[in-house]
Amino acid sequence: MxxxxxxxxxxxxxxxxxxxxxxxxxxxxxxxxxxxxxxxxxxxxxxxxxxxxxxxxxxxxxxxxxxxxxxxxxxxxxxxxxxxxxxxxxxxxxxxxxxxxxxxxxxxxxxxxxxxxxxxxxxxxxxxxxxxxxxxxxxxxxxxxxxxxxxxxxxxxxxxxxxxxxxxxxxxxxxxxxxxxxxxxxxxxxxxxxxxxxxxxxxxxxxxxxxxxxxxxxxxxxxxxxxxxxxxxxxxxxxxxxxxxxxxxxxxxxxxxxxxxxxxxxxxxxxxxxxxxxxxxxxxxxxxxxxxxxxxxxxxxxxxxxxxxxxxxxxxxxxxxxxxxxxxxxxxxxxxxxxxxxxxxxxxxxxxxxxxxxxxxxxxxxxxxxxxxxxxxxxxxxxxxxxxxxxxxxxxxxxxxLAAPQADRPVGRIGGSFTRAGATDSTVGRLVADAQLAATRAPALGGAQIALTNRGGLRSDLLCHGTPPCPVSFGEAFTLQPFGNSLVVMTLTGAELKALLENQAHRADDEPHWLQPSASLQYRWRRSAARGQRVQEMRLNGQPITPDQPLRVVVNSYLAEGGDGFHGFRAGRERLGGVQDLQALVEQLARGPAPDPQPRITLAD
CATH class of the missing domain: 3.60.21.10 (Metallo-dependent phosphatases)
Structure with a gap:
């Protein structure tokens, strides 16, 4: 050898x-x-x-x-x-x-x-x-x-x-x-x-x-x-x-x-x-x-x-x-x-x-x-x-x-199973995005209005075994969010946000790699439209988003540095660091969330 x-x-x-x-x-x-x-x-x-x-x-x-x-x-x-x-x-x-x-x-x-x-x-x-x-x-x-x-x-x-x-x-x-x-x-x-x-x-x-x-x-x-x-x-x-x-x-x-x-x-x-x-x-x-x-x-x-x-x-x-x-x-x-x-x-x-x-x-x-x-x-x-x-x-x-005392520590309860399945956003993706928005929504913590997270950062499902509500351990939460990324709140315009969402189909196969949005963001993705025109009807809490509208967006530090090819996040201004993504998730689990069955991204031909 x-x-x-x-x-x-x-x-x-x-x-x-x-x-x-x-x-x-x-x-x-x-x-x-x-x-x-x-x-x-x-x-x-x-x-x-x-x-x-x-x-x-x-x-x-x-x-x-x-x-x-x-x-x-x-x-x-x-x-x-x-x-x-x-x-x-x-x-x-x-x-x-x-x-x-x-x-x-x-x-x-x-x-x-x-x-x-x-x-x-x-x-x-x-x-x-x-x-x-x-x-x-x-x-x-x-x-x-x-x-x-x-x-x-x-x-x-x-x-x-x-x-x-x-x-x-x-x-x-x-x-x-x-x-x-x-x-x-x-x-x-x-x-x-x-x-x-x-x-x-x-x-x-x-x-x-x-x-x-x-x-x-x-x-x-x-x-x-x-x-x-x-x-x-x-x-x-x-x-x-x-x-x-x-x-x-x-x-x-x-x-x-x-x-x-x-x-x-x-x-x-x-x-x-x-x-x-x-x-x-x-x-x-x-x-x-x-x-x-x-x-x-x-x-x-x-x-x-x-x-x-x-x-x-x-x-x-x-x-x-x-x-x-x-x-x-x-x-x-x-x-x-x-x-x-x-x-x-x-x-x-x-x-x-x-x-x-x-x-x-x-x-x-x-x-x-x-x-x-x-x-x-x-x-x-x-x-x-x-x-x-x-x-x-x-x-x-x-x-x-050796890991058991930390792994087995209960951190919350869930009202059903959260999985990564879904044509666009998933119940796990909605859970994590909502957790990150909740952790940074206060003005002193960044004043976030929208959260986006990457699918690749969601490493497991969060299953409810038995009759809800089901207990969740720290080990289960950690397995879902193991990277230890911190949260970053930044300012983007409506036009910059749209460009980032359009960029979900930036790879050669032209298949979208969906960013998982918080409940505050909804939009339609028209598959038959030309590149750059697929994101339509963007709304913030039900209200249309205009191109020059300033928005406070929170993402994990991986995305903030341009991870997964989303380089547009590097242009974010007025940045403020936040807690780790895992801490935000644990805080959300303590609130006893139930899966949100409604996709926030609507597919259209």
Whole structure:
């Protein structure tokens, strides 16, 4: 195993090893090996078998969660789709161990967003808990996702290298003793420092498997600066993913490495009717950046592991698999390769792949049996024999117990379930926007008249289990709003507000990415109108908004700095900072809100 070093023959690839990174790398495959699990071995191939297992968008979901389910349908018609209880680090560890036991060589990978936007059991401990558990499972290598940059590059490197963070009144570091850091590296070929053009992380890593060199190349979506708070990416440049992968692949080939694997934190999705068909290689209705990117990545790359969109798919693009296994540890993408010991390349004809659900102790027996009946060998046996890992469960339980006093603290009651579903704004979006308006409406607190929040900042539903009103804990509120953004009140004119709302369809797919409005703002979105003319009949508390009318608008600090491509918020004047978004939500929950069923954005043809 080795990193791609600065002695590469291509001048543009004169990379320096990031300081301290060597100490993070597992020294041998055996160093990451797990206790053996009884399983049926995979029949010997004519070459050297290598099993790759990848999790993506884990987001620190260490615990089994009652509402963490996976929509699954059989590969052939066999009744309706199932909602499978899945996930949890102990179940993920057990499945990885069962799959490892079947083959002589295996690697466990992460395709990014291992941390960030996470439940309290991860976020409270600055995600040291998640890294500790992944060390225990035996994660071999990964790549950063956009959320690894939420707290900036200094914190990312600390999380990798170890050491305690500075004291913080709300977060805990080194809660269980000295924090040693990650025993796995993160790779990124397309993230460079603006000051000197050097990579922040190693672009690639080479592992020797049965005498054959296998190269792993990482890349994170180049749109990271638009979806992370600017302070998180300060001093960094994110370049084109495919170009960076291709340059790195060429350098590896020049060193004699022919078997190549790309991990890319970028994704796509299938059409709505097929999103539970995550093993259909035809990938009906597939669209999104990763599929276009895959066609530009050099044919020398044998596998592309995808992420970012939280979707499940297993597509064949130009004869090679492009795979993603959902999110939150509910699924695991498995790709079985055969390495040719003579050429050092991958025997493409022998490549096999499968997305597997991470079944846990709460998966009903009937549902488990149906999944197993649809899963072919050799993955069937591993899925059947996987058991939750007791050691990992103990580690998760230890962190959960430390977080429990804060997580279980009741903060309010709700009069029904708030969800993120909706054609435009959602009940959760209305709840959060109303909370932010209430927290800043007083003249001394900014005099806000309108609140807008981004859908990407709403990380969970808020469910009412039983008869309303239902209690809500701090942990549930935190999981919904985990970023710790502060509120910013600013002045915009009616014309500026309209331009920002028009900008909801600024992306290439022309699909609106709805800002969630408070009850004080209503407008009509006419889909058939030309760009720039879709927002109509804007009203503030029922009264028409005029172009030159000054408005006090509150948003979170992420949007205030131009996040999600809403750069118009940077023009806001007379700014006044407010409380954190989570505090505003907790204050709203204390009022006992009920879901508002009425959308504030009206769709029209």
């Amino acid at each position: 080795r990193l791609l070093l600065p002695r590469l023959p291509i001048p543009s690839l004169r990379w320096r090893r990031p300081v301290g990174l060597l100490a993070l790398l597992p020294l041998t495959l055996a160093a990451c090996a797990q206790p053996p699990v009884a399983s049926t071995p995979v029949p010997a191939a004519s070459g050297i078998p290598l099993r790759l297992m990848a999790v993506n968008d884990f987001h620190g979901h260490l615990e089994e969660e009652a509402d963490l389910t996976l929509t699954w349908s059989a590969s052939a018609p066999a009744g309706p789709a199932l909602r499978l209880p899945t996930g949890g680090a102990p179940a993920l560890a057990g499945l990885v161990q069962a799959l490892r036991a079947q083959v002589p060589h295996s690697l466990f990978l992460s395709s990014g967003d291992l941390v960030g936007a996470a439940p309290l059991v991860s976020s409270l401990f600055r995600h040291e808990s998640t890294v500790t558990v992944m060390n225990q499972i035996g994660l071999d290598l990964g790549i950063p996702g956009n959320h690894e940059f939420d707290a900036g590059q200094t914190e990312l490197l600390r999380l990798l290298k170890g050491g305690c963070a500075a004291a913080d009144p709300t977060l805990s570091s080194c809660a269980t003793g000295p924090y040693p850091g990650a025993r796995f590296p993160l790779l990124a070929a397309n993230v460079v420092k603006q000051a000197d053009g050097q990579p922040l992380l190693a672009p690639a890593l080479v592992r020797t498997i049965g005498g054959v060199k296998v190269g792993f190349i990482g890349a994170v979506t180049r749109h990271t600066p638009a979806i992370v708070v600017p302070s998180g990416v300060a001093g960094l440049r994110f370049t084109d993913e495919a170009e960076a992968i291709n340059r790195t692949a060429a350098a590896l080939q020049a060193q004699g490495v022919q078997a190549l694997v790309a991990l890319v934190h970028e994704g796509g999705e299938l059409d709505a009717a097929h999103r539970s068909d995550w093993n259909d290689e035809r990938c009906p209705g597939a669209s999104g950046a990763i599929f276009d990117m895959a066609r530009h990545i050099t044919p020398a790359v044998d596998v592309v592991f995808s992420a970012h969109t939280h979707q499940g798919y297993r597509c064949l693009i130009d004869g090679r698999p492009v795979v993603q296994a959902g999110s939150y540890g509910r699924g695991l993408a498995v790709v079985d390769l055969v390495l040719d010991p003579v050429t050092g390349d991958v025997d493409r004809a022998a490549t096999r792949s499968r997305n597997l659900p991470v079944l846990n102790d709460h998966t009903p027996a009937a549902a488990r049996a149906r999944v197993l009946a649809d899963t072919p060998a050799p993955w069937h046996d591993a899925l059947a024999q996987a058991r939750e890992d007791a050691g990992v469960a103990a580690t998760v339980a230890r962190y959960a117990a």
